[in-house]
Amino acid sequence: MKKILIILLIVPHILLAQNKLNKHSIEWNTNLIFESSSLDKSFLNTMLYGGYITDSIKTNWINTGGNNNVLYSEITNGLSYSLERNNNTFGFSFKDRNILNASFTDDLLRLAFEGNFYYEDKTLDFGATSIRADRFQQYTLSYATSFKQVKLSTSVSYLSGNHHLSYIIEKGSLYTAPYGTSLDIAYDINAFVSDTASLNPFENNGNGLSIGLSTEFQFKEHTIHLSFSDLGFIMWDPTSITLAADSNFAFSGIEIDDFYSFNDSLIYVDDSTEDFPSSQKGKFKSYIPATFHFKVSGNSDYKYLKNYTFGIQGKWQPYLDNTPLSIEKIEQGFKESNFKTLYYMHSVFSTKYCDVIPTLSYGGYSSDTNFGFALSKGKKHNFTIGTHHFEDVLKSNSAKAVSVYFNIKFQF
Secondary structure (H helix, E strand, O other), X not given: OHHHHHHHHHHHHHHHHHHHHEEEEEEEEEEEEEEEOOOOHXXXXXXXXXXXXXXXXXXXXXHOOOOOEEEEEEEEEEEEEEEEEOOEEEEEEEEEEEEEEEEEOHHHHHHHHXXXXXXXXXXXXXXXXXXXXXXXXXXXXXXXXXXXXXXXXXXXXXXXXXXXXXXXXEEXXXXXXXXXXXXXXXXXXXXXXXXXXXXXXXXXXXXXXXXXEXXXXXXXXXXXXXXXXXXXXXXXXXXXXXXXXXXXXXXXXXXXXXXXXXXXXXXXXXXXXXXXXXXXXXXXXXXXXXXXXXXXXXXXXXXXEEEEEEEEEEEEXXXXXXXXXXXXXXXXXXXXXXXXXXXXXXXOEEXXXXXXXXXXXXXXXXXXXXXXXXEEEOOOOEEEEEEOOHHHHOOHHHOOEEEEEEEEEXXX
C-alpha cells in the first residue's frame, strides 16, 4: 500500500517535469506582395478598380521599364504548429498560396497599349515573354535537431494544385510595312492550362511534392545559415490543356478597286511555315519558386548596432520540364525565375515598447534598393507586422512595390 501511495505521489511530478520539457507553439503568417521592375502602383489600381487610361499614362508605363519587365505578386496565408522537446522539434504547417510571375518586353507593352499604327517599317519584338499563375495549398511536415553547435532541419511538403496558367513565348515578332501594306508575324509559343471545368478555388487539379533542408552552425563569433526550401513541382492532371505553336506568316493587305464589289476573297495570306496552334489534353509539370538562402549573423560592440545579419537569396523556377537535371538545367532555373540575386542586411533594436527591425536590401523581382521596416512585440507571445518596401509607402502612385506581412505566435 505504501508503495502504491509513493507511486501515486511521484508519478504526477514526473509527468509535470516531462511536460515542462515540451514547448508548443502555434503561428499564423500572412504575406502580401506586389513587385514590378517598371509598372507602378497606378497600373495596379487601374487594373483592380478601373478608370480611363490616357495616352500619357500609357507612354509613362512604357518608358519607365527596361528591356525586360518583371511583374510578381504573391498572396500567402499559413498556419503552423511545432512541438519542441529536448533538442528535437517537430512541426506541421498549412499554406494557401497564390502566385503570379510575369516577364515581358517593352515592345509587348507598345503592342498592347498602342497597337502597331505608330510602328510602320519597324519590328516589334515580344519574345522572351512568360506569364505564370499558380494557386495551390502546401502541407508541410518538418523536423529539426541540434547537436553540439550545429542545427539541422528538413521538411517535406505535399502540394495540392488548384489552378495553373502559363504562356511561354520564346520568340515572337511583328513587322509592319510602310503604310501598313503588309504584316509579318512570327512566334514560338507554349501554353499550359489546368482543367477549367470547375471554378472552385480549392479544386484539386494536380498533386506535387517539395522538400527543404537547412543547417546552422557557429563559426567563431558568427552564426552561419545555409538552406534551400520549396524545391518542388506539381504534376497536373491528364484533363489539363497544352498548346504548342511555331508559326511564321505574312498578311499582304487588301487592294480595293471598287468598294461596292469588295468581298472576302480579296484577302490573301502568304503562309511560309505556318503551324496553327494545336491544343490537346494531357499531363504536364510546373515548378514552384524554390528559395536558396545564405546568411551570417553576429553581435557587435557598437551602441546602435548590437546585432546584425547579412544575407543572400536566390530563386529557382524553370519554365518547362524539358531537359534532364544538369548544370545547364540549374542555370536555366535561376535565369527563368525572373529573380535577381537579393542582398540584404538587417538588425534588431530593442526599445521599451517593442523591437524595431530595419532592413536594407538590393535585388529581387524589382531589382531596386529597398528599405524594409517591421515592429515586433513580445517574446513568448509575439506579434510582428512589417513591409519589405517601406520607401514605396511614401511614393503614392509612383511606387513600384507594395507589401505587408504580419505574424502572430503563441508559445505554451
